[in-house]
Amino acid sequence: MAGTNAAEVAEAVRIVTDLGADLIDLNCGCPVKKIRSKGAGSSLLTDTPRLYQLICAMKQNTSVPVSIKIRVESHSHEKFNAEVASVVSDAGADFLVVHGRHWTEHYETPCNYQEIAFFVEQLNIPVIGNGDISCYDSLKKMLATGCKGVMISRASVGQPWLIKKLVADMQQQIFQLPSITEIGLIFIEHVEKLIELLGSEKFAIIQARKFAKYYARNLENKLQFCEMVNQCESFCDLKEICLRCFI
Structure with missing residues (x-):
């Protein structure tokens, strides 16, 4: 979910919890202008007091795990990695999903594995790596950051069997691609x-x-x-x- 008002986010969390959500994620990585202009999405990365309030509101109103999805500083002038890591930990998030690009960077910019590894080192909660995972080699690069798991989105569009293939690759098993x-x-x-x-x-x-x-x-x-x-x-x-x- 996305939002900036703690009371509204708390109510939304209660609703989706009652509907049977297995976990609830706060999107702090969206680069879309109409989302950022409202102070939501990736804007929260430089508004850590509000981010802290939102995470606390979520944790206080659900019994299911709460995750936060973020982007990284990368080569931008913004410096927020350390403070975001501290806030995510202090507010009690259950795990963190890190996309290895700054919100201004497009897909032609390579994923920044080093900054994903930074969050792994700083936090005692699981970190999930996200960005540029499309094959076994790129999966191994991501796992080398020390992350506990990965999130795959773009590469699986049009090939929803990709996850099963990567699991088979990890287990050194043969996976038959669909005709x-x-x-x-x-x-x-x-x-x-x-x-x-x-x-x-x-x-x-x-x-x-x-x-x-x-x-x-x-x-x-x-x-x-x-x-x-x-x-x-x-x-x-x-x-x-x-x-x-x-x-």
């Missing part, structure tokens, strides 16, 4: 689940257009497929396009 046909069927299932989640076929199709290029990354007619998906208006049409292009 092109199977990938098409997975995309269809993904959209079906979106319709179920959103309760709207129209909105699900709009979301599906964003994911199409990722599922089609190894498709010979990738551009044609994405163009057709962008023009389709119904799940029936999308399913027909997938069956035609992937099978």
Whole structure:
């Protein structure tokens, strides 16, 4: 969740706890302007008194683990790593997720493993590393920071089997990658689940257009497929396009 008002965050925490949340995360890494302009997201990294209040409010209103997701100083002029580490610890967060870039840095900037390692050294709670994990080699680089676990997001878009593959790699087991046909069927299932989640076929199709290029990354007619998906208006049409292009 994101927020700046301790009372509102406390109420939100109570609601999601009652709904059965397994853990609750406070987003202190979002770089989006409309979030930062409200003092939320990555703005909290330089407003540590407020950050402390928010974490305390969360901890006081739930029995489930509370995590904080942050970004790092990196090469910016902002210096907040040490103070954020202290506040996260003092406020009683259960674990910390660290994305190894400053909020102004884009994906072409390499993940800063050294600063993730800094938080590992400073804290007695688990640190989860995040950033640039897309294969076994990059996973090993992240784990070398001493982090207790990893978070993978961008690389898994369009290949939701990635987590299982990395686990198999760690265990030195063979993982059978899905065929092109199977990938098409997975995309269809993904959209079906979106319709179920959103309760709207129209909105699900709009979301599906964003994911199409990722599922089609190894498709010979990738551009044609994405163009057709962008023009389709119904799940029936999308399913027909997938069956035609992937099978």
